Amino acid sequence: MNNFLPNTATPVGTASSRVFDNLRKDLVGGRFVAGEKLAINALKERYQVGLSPLREALNKLAAYGLLIQENQRGFRVPKLSREELDDIAHMRLEMEGMALERAIANGDSLWEADLLAAAHRLKRADITLDKGEEWEHLHTQFHRTLVAPCGSVWLLRFIEQLHDQFDRYRRLGPKMPTIRQELDEQHHQLVELALKREAKAARELMDDHIHKSYEVALKRYQEHV
Amino acid sequence: MNNFLPNTATPVGTASSRVFDNLRKDLVGGRFVAGEKLAINALKERYQVGLSPLREALNKLAAYGLLIQENQRGFRVPKLSREELDDIAHMRLEMEGMALERAIANGDSLWEADLLAAAHRLKRADITLDKGEEWEHLHTQFHRTLVAPCGSVWLLRFIEQLHDQFDRYRRLGPKMPTIRQELDEQHHQLVELALKREAKAARELMDDHIHKSYEVALKRYQEHV
DNA sequence: GTAGGTTAAAAAATCGATTATCTTGTCTAA
DNA sequence: TTAGACAAGATAATCGATTTTTTAACCTAC
Structure with a gap:
């Protein structure tokens, strides 16, 4: 069912994987504004998850290319061009x-x-x-x-x-x-x-x-x- | 200098980025055994870093394909074939x-x-x-x-x-x-x-x-x- | 003996709080 | 005015402790 990243066994059912999937869907589906800075506290609310699993998901998405991580400045939705x-x-x-x-x-x-x-x-x-x-x-x-x-x-x-x-x-x-x-x-x-x-x-x-x-x-x- | 991931601004200087770079180097350089399960506490020691930045780095490396993340079972070095x-x-x-x-x-x-x-x-x-x-x-x-x-x-x-x-x-x-x-x-x-x-x-x-x-x-x- | 169940120890995942860094608004001096 | 310094608030990064889940050792019944 979970076909994401073919040779990477992605965990399912953990808070971290839930928020990853949801965030990914929302990013791909255009529910964030390109260039927008993500307010971590707002995301905690939105996805009903604690700080640690949220940050882990954000880090994964950054490595995957759906987010930009800036030095001591949190995460940002990549611009479009x-x-x-x-x-x-x-x-x-x-x-x-x-x-x-x-x-x-x-x-x-x-x-x-x-x-x-x-x-x-x-x-x-x-x-x-x-x-x-x-x-x-x-x-x-x-x-x-x-x-x-x-x-x-x-x-x-x-x-x-x-x-x-x-x-x-x-x-x-x-x-x-x-x-x-x-x-x-x-x-x-x-x-x-x-x-x-x-x-x-x-x-x-x-x-x-x-x-x-x-x-x-x-x-x-x-x-x- | 840091050319990793062309369109992803990777942070530098944070604990998380340090351990990411070092782990990446060690994984690519073959300093772990393929298939090996990573003992997080040992990694904490080895890279002199706390749990949170370490886990963030591990998550990034999993999304990048240098680690496998298994459901509630931590991280593992991918097998070779x-x-x-x-x-x-x-x-x-x-x-x-x-x-x-x-x-x-x-x-x-x-x-x-x-x-x-x-x-x-x-x-x-x-x-x-x-x-x-x-x-x-x-x-x-x-x-x-x-x-x-x-x-x-x-x-x-x-x-x-x-x-x-x-x-x-x-x-x-x-x-x-x-x-x-x-x-x-x-x-x-x-x-x-x-x-x-x-x-x-x-x-x-x-x-x-x-x-x-x-x-x-x-x-x-x-x-x- | 072995399959199945129980439990203690180990490890992973998560939480809440602390520390470090950045941002913004205000003030001062040129 | 305006550039720069400063302080207060906001945000990011990290830590230490707690909760949850897995692992492995042991026991029991067949």
Whole structure:
């Protein structure tokens, strides 16, 4: 269930892990203002947790790249920039393309089944539910499943990290995905090509898919500045 | 000076940051046994630091991938495996190759100067000094400099992380680099090709360079098991 | 003997309070 | 005015102690 950081057994059930998960979700989901300084006491309230587990979670998030830690000055939400968005999108192209090709080469029939299931769940998802959180979760799951059998734990880890960073842009503001139709169509085609083992075509479609997301993210970013 | 985690301002001078740096160095330098469980009280002694900053450092290292955190069971040094070594080496080929090509396309004359300087320092380094730590540091610096102007903060970050992971294998045991001569020669040629902006040839040499390191690491690993 | 249960010791996680550092507003002197 | 010094309050970092959970040794029943 907890697929975060592939080769890192993340604790579950502790106060520290709870606040980590929640903070991560909130940071990725855009519920903090970029650049904002985090008031630790307020966070203690918000997440109903003591100082020690909170600080441990903040430290982890800083090492992960979702927070900036400043010398004797606490923690801050990283700023957003056009340059970084471009960087992240470009890296996603490279890494997810590579992963997809390798997944298509390695994936077995269990993978095919998982992929069909993930795509189906995503398609059926009610996007108005829980402010879109449900859809976002299934969307993440779909993309995870797609590249899962790429054979590299580290590649998967980096992709996960880039997704989180990318979502800080894509999910700016309260809005939900607007181009649902097109995305669903692309997801469907990605599955088709994966099952047919057409690596080259699949990669091209993935490039296109990421590019489309990039345009959404860029628009959100520009509206937000 | 502190180039760790490119876009994360890491605090300096705090107890937490000191123990983080030292622990990282010791983990990468192979001064812990892979799979070993860390006794927190012993670490308190060893690094002369209180519990809170120590735990914060451990949490950061777990998020970074140099430690495994287990549910209510503390921290553990990740195991080593042939599969992971192959994964890391393969990812290094992809990522550093990509970074080098982009650095060669972007790098200005300041970079050329930095590169020459870094290569020179590395060549002049006394490898017997400080158990090879000095040489290791300059070696890291050289490779950092080589890819620095690649234009992607995230790519640099991933490369740094992979280097640390790779060194857990390459630096197994107390031994110092044995193939100094060959490495120096390759470093020299890398600079040459970079200055001549021969991206393709440089990348091929880099592949070869990483492959050579891989063979060393693999041998160390096999002797160590 | 061995599986299952109990418990004492050890270790991890968390809390509350203390110490150190930074921030802000005010005052003074040029 | 305004730059710099200072003090008071706020915040971050750290410590020592408490609580919770795990580990391991022991016991008992089969």
